[in-house]
Amino acid sequence: xxxxxxxxxxxxxxxxxxxxxxxxxxxxxxxxxxxxxxxxxxxxxxxxxxxxxxxxxxxxxxxxxxxxxxxxxxxxxxxxxxxxxxxxxxxxxxxxxxxxxxxxxxxxxxxxxxxx
Amino acid sequence: xxxxxxxxxxxxxxxxxxxxxxxxxxxxxxxxxxxxxxxxxxxxxxxxxxxxxxxxxxxxxxxxxxxxxxxxxxxxxxxxxxxxxxxxxxxxxxxxxxxxxxxxxxxxxxxxx
Numbered sequence: 392x393x394x395x396x397x398x399x400x401x402x403x404x405x406x407x408x409x410x411x412x413x414x415x416x417x418x419x420x421x422x423x424x425x426x427x428x429x430x431x432x433x434x435x436x437x438x439x440x441x442x443x444x445x446x447x448x449x450x451x452x453x454x455x456x457x458x459x460x461x462x463x464x465x466x467x468x469x470x471x472x473x474x475x476x477x478x479x480x481x482x483x484x485x486x487x488x489x490x491x492x493x494x495x496x497x498x499x500x501x502x503x504x505x506x507x
Numbered sequence: 508x509x510x511x512x513x514x515x516x517x518x519x520x521x522x523x524x525x526x527x528x529x530x531x532x533x534x535x536x537x538x539x540x541x542x543x544x545x546x547x548x549x550x551x552x553x554x555x556x557x558x559x560x561x562x563x564x565x566x567x568x569x570x571x572x573x574x575x576x577x578x579x580x581x582x583x584x585x586x587x588x589x590x591x592x593x594x595x596x597x598x599x600x601x602x603x604x605x606x607x608x609x610x611x612x613x614x615x616x617x618x619x620x
Binding site for chain 2: 423425427432433434435436437440442481494495496497498499500
């Protein structure tokens, strides 16, 4: 069964500092990997995705993530955090299921707190 | 950019009552999904829907749940007899193809009293 671990429940950074959010996954084949962001009271917005090809993926809002198969990781990074980046971040892994649907499994999320 | 819209944003219902959560997926999408997020917990898959039938469902999606696409634009989740533990944020999502990322709505917060 596929699973996702986000080991950090909360991360606090200062505005302008760099950011790395950790994500480890378990999946039997080459996974599809995603990062979503959820601002308070809103739905999940896709930041970036990895399906195949280049293991360094660029996303929206200046985020990037690197797929490392040897470490089963897909960490999210941003070189300089803005106060508006404060939100909940979810890593997800997925692939074609036995039923033919594509169903991502989400991690528990990491809450990002940004100090001025 | 097209959006998935959900109504209402907040629904308060007495335990045992039926509730219908509504979603309008992106117009040219073919795959539809419902997810649930209990406060403080992870997002959990409930059901996927394609070609007017359920294509997959989780253990959470028991007999009290049903989904329907009553017309060409709406996608609904019905809970027949709500329980306290049904209190959660319910997200609708849609995708154009099976393996494309899903676009999520802003959710409906369901509070069962």
